[in-house]
Amino acid sequence: MIEITFLGSGGGRFITITQFRSTGGFFIRASRNMYVDPGPGALVRSWRYKLDPRKLDVMFISHRHVDHCSDAEIMIEAMTGGALKKRGILIASKSVVYGDDSYNPAVSKYHLDSLEEVHTPEPGNRLSLGDEELTITPSVHSDPSTIGFRMGTRFGDISYIPDTQYFDELIKWHEGSRVMIVAITRPRDMRIPYHLCTEDVVYMLRKMKQRPEVIVMNHIGMKMHFANPYKEARFIENITGVKTFVAKEGFKVMMNKKEITVKTLRPARFV
Numbered sequence: 001m002i003e004i005t006f007l008g009s010g011g012g013r014f015i016t017i018t019q020f021r022s023t024g025g026f027f028i029r030a031s032r033n034m035y036v037d038p039g040p041g042a043l044v045r046s047w048r049y050k051l052d053p054r055k056l057d058v059m060f061i062s063h064r065h066v067d068h069c070s071d072a073e074i075m076i077e078a079m080t081g082g083a084l085k086k087r088g089i090l091i092a093s094k095s096v097v098y099g100d101d102s103y104n105p106a107v108s109k110y111h112l113d114s115l116e117e118v119h120t121p122e123p124g125n126r127l128s129l130g131d132e133e134l135t136i137t138p139s140v141h142s143d144p145s146t147i148g149f150r151m152g153t154r155f156g157d158i159s160y161i162p163d164t165q166y167f168d169e170l171i172k173w174h175e176g177s178r179v180m181i182v183a184i185t186r187p188r189d190m191r192i193p194y195h196l197c198t199e200d201v202v203y204m205l206r207k208m209k210q211r212p213e214v215i216v217m218n219h220i221g222m223k224m225h226f227a228n229p230y231k232e233a234r235f236i237e238n239i240t241g242v243k244t245f246v247a248k249e250g251f252k253v254m255m256n257k258k259e260i261t262v263k264t265l266r267p268a269r270f271v
């Protein structure tokens with residue numbers, strides 16, 4: 001069984017600064033434990049859902065925007081036992097590790113040195129992580145080094161399409177995945193540059209010969225939040241026939257050979 005737990009589903013500056021929807025990325029438990037896009041709240045919400053960040057093996061960071069990487073260093077401290085032992089793998093965009101014209105690196109040299117491996121792969125590169133294999137996929141986003149992935153598992157593939165505008169190549173990279181986690185920032189007819197809207201996703205799915213079993217809408221922006229993402233999910237589902245869920249804090253997807261099931265976890269009580 002492979003489990004994906006969302007610590008939040010908000011994305012974009014206005015949802016993030018207001019926390020109208022929780023933010024923080026998601027956690028994949030496969031043969032290795034991988035955290036994806038540790039945005040604001042990643043550390044605190046991991047504990048809230050009893051996901052021990054000290055047990056992480058891998059961290060994947062798609063790009064250097066703060067809603068995806070603000071908690072990167074503290075999560076690396078957890079993964080490396082307080083930065084005291086060399087442990088863990090970071091797979092991230094070049095902007096996260098090296099910075100770019102607008103941004104400093106998101107991870108200090110001190111934290112990079114505590115990791116066992118640091119990778120800044122290109123689309124098409126493959127990395128094996130225990131029983132799984134990660135294929136790096138491209139994005140067209142305002143951070144030009146943004147990367148996504150397709151994770152091959154023994155139960156089928158999981159695709160992560162992070163912030164990107166629509167481009168035809170997405171079909172080739174992600175066609176045939178069983179679960180697609182997609183950053184759908186905007187509702188129908190409210191497209192903005194460098195992000196996907198609901199119609200883009202419908203268009204992409206209709207062009208796929210082999211559609212996914214499940215889409216999880218993630219990175220809900222403010223306009224999407226107020227347009228009602230559940231209505232947008234029904235729109236995708238009605239046209240494409242693909243079961244579409246909206247991620248939220250505590251939302252969990254479980255995949256085995258036979259079926260994909262979901263539930264929403266209750267937060268643990270704090271004392």
Ligand SMILES: [Zn+2]
Pocket residue numbers: 063065141163
């Ligand atoms: Zn972004």
